[in-house]
Amino acid sequence: MNTGLVAAKDIFTLPTPRIFTIPPATSFLDSLARTLSETLNLQDDPAALADAVIFCPNKRSSRAIAQAFHVLATEKYGHKALIAPEIRVLGDLEDDHTIAPIGVSELELGPPLSPSKRRGALANLVQKFRAEDPLPPSSALTVADQLGSLLDQAAMGEGVDWSKLETLVDDADLAKHWQLSAKFLEIVGEYWPAHLDEEGATDPMARRVAAAQALANNWHNKPPKHPIIIAGSTGATPATRLLMQAAMNLPQGAVVLPGLDPDVSEDAWSAIASSPSHPQHTLQRALGKLGVDKSHVIKWPGAVETPNNEARRKLINEALAPASTTKDWTDRLKVLSGAESPKHLVESGLKGLTLIEAEDESEEALAAALLLREALETKGKTAALVSPDGSLVRRVSALLTRWGVEIDPSSGTPFLQTPHGALFALMFQWLRDEGDPVQMLSLLKHPLVRIGWDEENYQSALIELEAHADEFGKDSIMRGPRRHDSLEELADKLGMNKRAQSAQLIRDLVSATRQCEIRPSTMQKPIDGNSFARSIARLAERLVTTPAETGSTRLWRGSVGAEAARYLEALAEISQELGEVAPDLWGEFAEAIASERAIPPRGGEHPRLAIWGPLEARQQMRDVIVLASLNEGAWPAAAAADSFLPRRLRKKLGLPDPEERLGLSAHDFAQLACAPDVKLLRSKRVDDKPAVASRWLWRLRTLSAGGLGSPEAVDEALHPTPQNDPLVWARAMRKARTYAPAQPPAPKPPIDARPTVFSVSRVATLIRDPYAVYASDVLKLKPLAPVGADSGPAGRGTAIHAAVERYEIEGGDIMRLINEELKAAGETTTAIELNRPLWSRAADAYLVWRNEREPRVREKKLEIKGSITFEVSGRKYILHAKADRIDLLKDNTFAIIDFKTGTPKTKKQLETGLEPQLPLEALIAHGGGFEKLPAADTSELIYVSLAPGAASTKADNGKPVKLDEGPMAEAQKARDGFLRLIHSYSTLSQAYYSKPRAEFTWAVSDYDRLARRDEWTLDAGADA
Known part of the structure; x- marks a missing residue:
């Protein structure tokens, strides 16, 4: 590279071709603006730049250089106004208004296809x-x-x-x-x-090349008299290279490259041609296409490097040199050091460079946020976070809000994460099955949805809709298993249950769905996309309408509303080209399109802080640059695999090497890492797995170790000082206060607040988990059934019990009764049909057992209620039961039978008192406590398995449990155990512990989280 000094006034007097470069440590756009202002005499004439045309790589850099010119004109030179130069974006060459003085229409090209x-x-x-x-x-x-x-x-x-x-x-x-x-x-x-x-159309990339060629031809045929500058591009595209070729030979034309390495050796420069992942590869290829030797590239006038800046540039560029040239790294360090030692070069290059290695992504995000926040402590200091990881930058943006700092990532917000995007996603999911309780409530609870209701009444209707139980104590219609097929049926059930507000809300929702002429849940034929998009728009407008505003006003306003409209337009355009889509695939298809869209950042950037992706960070400069996500697979990302062609065929066809994207990414890193104050940030673990540091960090460490003598010396040089270490700050913020170890709960409520009425099954709960009895009977806390939950084992068990009872009363087809009761319990038709053979086996086994018992039975009662009363410590205690079946045998004794759809209890559990249900029912029967049955002893305790499948056909199924001392002895033991139990809980000193018996700690309880078991135990049942 030509390192001779050139004055600003001489830029356009130099012989052609005029190609310059600005070193990475210099603020590219500020340096460009300062020198051009000096060259064109902006100091004396605010209109001096008016005729100049500057081409920039992207819109952000075009805005930044316009701002730089404005600051120079108003703050440095004192002008009240500025007639700015024409600033164009290289990526918009194919647009009509950017190709002056000719338009695309004059190129005789077909119109472009929209994306x-x-x-x-x-x-x-x-x-x-x-x-x-x-x-x-x-x-x-x-x-x-x-x-x-x-x-x-x-x-x-x-x-x-x-x-x-x-x-x-x-x-x-x-x-x-x-x-x-x-x-x-x-x-x-x-x-x-x-x-x-x-179609008579032209591919966008072909139009861009044609536009560039037309503009280049126009410049050649009639060279402009005004300055033409192409600045900041590496010349990666053919269109850009065409303009560079033309501009560098114009009378007042120039090309300004970003960060061309002036110290690269000839061997390395040759090797770069075959190293597409090298940061200088694109520049090397561009110069080759332009026919310019790198020695002819001139350092931009006014671009100043300090000795430390120069040392950093040399160190970074050499660290990223082609692998074939690294064998003589030691010699290269000596050459690059000049009169100084390699150690001095490395020490100078590492000044201002800090490596921070967080434990995980969460700590990395917090460290990045703290580094940005810390910059605000110094007046006028600026900082920027640069990362290709969208998840990280959104997390950092959220963390900054705790200090009242609002910074949107430059990549914008994913459309589906906005209220409008979430609304459309919920609509698509809901329209697959409009009666689905979960999807319907999710839609109704969306902050935009009101369906014409005012806020107060709408929220009241939602509360009524979700209420746990109605005035009759029945289960919520919405909670637990689904018991309706359509919205209309749901509205009718709500009306019958005297829930007028929620019934009207569902009717209004039904009315809104009629605005959607095309509903996937009701369609059988493929759906036309244009019609569907229009129909969805009408439905969305109806859903968000309030008494004060129509949906057309509320839904489409603002940048998010505009993006929602563009999304529907894109959906319609894609569908028009693709063709009709099957109804059951519409939701997935529409969400896939929405997932790729984003809302641009809100207007008005933070004056001192920024969050950029690598593309937006090009040519930008801040006092502090934080480069995050420096792990392999993130930055750099792995080269994308070609799904269609192997690499050797790609090369023979003339397709670019996939690794060229790595080269552009490496160039971004090399530019940014040469800033005066750089924080390199990475996580040691990502997704709870060890992460590998970026190859760029590894190579930098290795090269630096050659100058400093050891890797440890490099780590010490890169490590932040304790007072400036964001990990120290982050860990201090995240460190939990020291608390005494959590203790198991031991509530001791007043005696008169303790329960005195127990079912026989509740006694087992009091033995297993007293805390559950305390929470439900003393605190009156009842589990809230999930919305649209599966029927579950309990629901299926209740259904089978009801089917057996109906069979004994009605007779008929027992399988028909089982199916009806399972359906009423909320079991899906699919599940019923899938398990029909298993339930059939269970029903057959039950009928065999029943018929075998008939000769011995005098009378039988099903679902019969009974109770017995005790007095303990001056309080009356009621023990009640609802027996599944009690047979009065011909010998005038009882057989107490319990139907089980789960696992029957064992002899050991009965004899040890852990499962006292049937013995306690025998005790009630002995005292004549069951309705319409005489007092009598019990001779048999029987469990009958009605579980689907093999469990119901075991040889011992339905046989009396063989107890060592007989049922009445167990009944007496159960009586004594119950009295001891309630006597202990009738004293204030007895606490209600959470699962005090080790045998039952594994069982999941509805009250495990309330007891905070995770904090004081590690049993398997804690994670309910």
Whole structure:
């Protein structure tokens, strides 16, 4: 590189070609603006820049350089106003208004396809190619995106000839799947050009190249008299290189490259040509295409480097040198050091460079947020976070709000994370099954949804809709298993249960759905996308309408509303090209399109802080630069695998190497890492797995160790001082206060608050988990059934009990009764049909058992209630039961029978008193406590398994439990145990402990979390 000093006034007097570079430690845009202002004499004339045309890589850099010119004109030179230069974006060359003095219409090119139309058209071609086995629409879009990327790469490759593909595949003798892939690529080689011809359209990349060529020809034929500067681009695209080629030879033209390495050796420069992942590769190729030797590139006037800046640049660039040139790194350090020692070079280069390695992503995000927040402590100090990880930057943005700092990531907010995006996603999910309780409540609870109601009445109706029980004590209609098929049926049930507000709310929702003429849940034929998008828009407007505003006003206003409208337009455009979509695939298809959209950052950036992606950070500079996510797979990301072609065929076809993207990413890193104050940030663990540090960090450490003598010396040089270590700050913030170890709960409520009425099953709960009795009977806390939950074992058990009872009363087909009761309990039709053979086996086993017992039974009672009263310590205690079945045998004794759809209790559990239910029922029967049954002893305690499947056909199923001392002895033991139990709980000193018996700690209880078991025990039942 030509390192001779050039004065600003001489820029346009230098011989052509004029190509400059600005070193990375210098603020690119500020330096560009200062020198051009000096060259064109902005100091004396506020209109001095008016005729200049500056091309920038992206919109952010164009805004930044416009701001830089404005600051110079108003603050430095004291002008009241500025006539700014024309600043254009290289990526918008194909737009009519950017190609002055000619327009695209004069190029005789067809109109461009919008991104949505292009995606839909490619997806349609994919589906036609796979006519016998079409893909789901969302998958077809994914393949279309890959094909679109391949078309763009072909445009970048300059001269790709798809007609060679078949011959190349045959010659290469590739595996069959690659041959199939080559056949598939006829879409881009033949069918896509034919489609464009049929539509009279031009591919966007082809239009861009044509526009650049037209502008370059115009400059050549009639060279502009005003300055033309192409600044900040690496020359990665053919269109940009065409403009560079023309501009560098204009009378007042110049090209300004970002960060060309002036110290690269000739061997390394040659090696870079075959190293696409190298940061200088794109620049090297661009200079080669332009026919310019790097020695002719001139350092931009006014671009100043301090000795430390220069040392950092040399260190970073050498650390990222091609692998083939690293064998002589020690010698290279000596050459780069000049008159100084390699140690001095490394020490100077590492000044201002800090490496921070967090334990995990959470700590990394907090450290990044603290570094940004710390910059605000110094007046005028600026800072920026740069990371390619969208999740990290959103987390940092959220963390900054705790200090009242609002910074939106430059990448914007994903559309689905906005209220409008979430609304559409919920609508698509709900429309698959409008009666689904979970999806319906999710939609109704969305903050935008009001369906014409005012806020107070709407919230009241929602509360009524979700109420745990109605005035009759019945289970909530919405909670527990679903018991309605449609919204209309739900509204009727709510009305019958005297829930007038919620019934009207559901009727209004039904009315709103009628605004949606196309409803996937009711459609059988494929759906047209245009009609569906319009119908969805009308439904959304109806849902968000309030008494004060119509939906058309409320839904579409603001930047988020505008994006919602653009989303529906894109949905319609893609669908128009792709074709009709099956009703059951619409939701997934629409969500796939929404997931790729984002809301741009809100207007008005923070004056001192920024959060950027690597693309937005190009040419930007701040006092502190935080480079985060420096792990392999994140930054740099792995080179994308080509789904269609192996690398050797890509090269023969002229397609760019996939590693070139790594080279651009490496160039971004090298530019940013040369800033005066840089914090390198990474996580040691990502997704709870060890993470590998970025190759750039590894190479930097290795090279630096050669100068400092050891890796430990490098770590020490890169480590932040304790007073400036964000991990110290983060860990101090996250450190929990020291508390005494949590103790098991031991509530001792007043005696008169303790329960005196127990069912026989509740006695077992008092033995197993007294705390559950305390929570439910003393605190009156009842479990709230989930909305739309499965029927569950308890619900199925109740249904089978009811079916058996009905069979004994009504007779008939027991399987019909089982199906009816399971349906009434909320069991799905699919589950009932799936388990029908198992329930049939259980029913057959029950009938065999029942028929075998009939000769011995005098009378039988099902679901019979009974109770007995005791007096303990001056208080009356009632023990009650509802027996599944009691048989009065011909010998005038009872057989007490319990039907089980779960696991029957064992002899040991009965004899040890842990399962006293049946013995206590025998005790009630002995005292004549059961309705319409005489007092009598019990001779048999029987468990009958009605569980589906093999459990119901065991040989001992329905046989009396063989107790050592007989049922009445166990009944007496159960009586004594119950009296001891209630006597102990009738004293104030007895606490209600959480699962005091080790045998039952594994069982999950509804009250485990209330007892905070996770804090004082590690039993398996704690994680309820």
